[in-house]
Amino acid sequence: MNPLPFQLGSTLAVLALAFGLLRRQRLSVASKGLWLAIWSFGLLLVWFPDLSAIAAKRLGITRGVDVVTYLSIGVLSWLVFRLHATIERQQQTISRLVSELAIAEALKEEGL
């Protein structure tokens, strides 16, 4: 079966995502770089699927698709953990803001 339609479709999808990503001004350069790297790597495997077989052979894993699966699980787990840590920090910030507002309101007559 001819993989070209899939490859072209994937390339267009990644280009569209990249264009949308680069237009977002609120994301840091590091975040943009990370996502571009992940999508580019995915696109590389789409265009050169034998790369995963080469990696599998080097790592002693049977199939290239298994390498991709393990790598994907690892990357996704790390991304979810990072997201959770970010949310946790934001929760702490919210708590701190709520705390300071409560203190300011209750103690304003004492000048504190």
Next chain:
Amino acid sequence: MSDHIIAVIPAYNEGSQIAQVVTRVFDEVDRVLVVDDCSSDNTARVAEDAGATVLRHLVNRGAGAATATGLRAALRLGARVVVTLDADGQHLAEEIPAVIAPVLKDEADFVIGSRMLDPTGMPWFRRAANRVANVVTLSLYGVKVTDSQSGFRAFSPKVIDGIRLGASGFEFCSEMVHEVFEAGFRLTEVPITAVYTDYSLSKGQGWSNGFKTLARLLVRRVS
């Protein structure tokens, strides 16, 4: 520094209990701060009518966050010692002097009122849950205490200033013990009595809450 003794009582929907808790605590301290964690009942108004200074959270943030608010406020008010206790009537106000004594005598910086030093009257399931929590605190933080989950605690001002008050939920109980230990502050425990009524048993940490607290502790420890 003044001889100001300030009590901090974090409260969430304790409208039925808070008045008598505040009244009894006032006999032992100079000032009572009640931190209302966005209760849906009349906790704040009742506490204010009982004479407490009420700090109101605009949104519910959890027991840890409410405790942190009260501790920060007490620090700014120039407290000599701060005592925290539960709003559900589980703790005896008459035992406040025993809990704050080590701080006032400069024998300790942080005191835990421990129910486990004399667990008479403590339901078996609460003892079991407490033991599990103590094992978790020891495993995650390397700190051995007999009652890591007690909300009846005394603080010197330097402890409040020197630890990170970050945890919002009940995981703050264990995390605070770790922070105090890591910072090298002097920690001690004194026996306290815990009053268990149907009401107080319905409050605090149940098993399902305990599992959530454990999960949050694990994530906070790793991240």
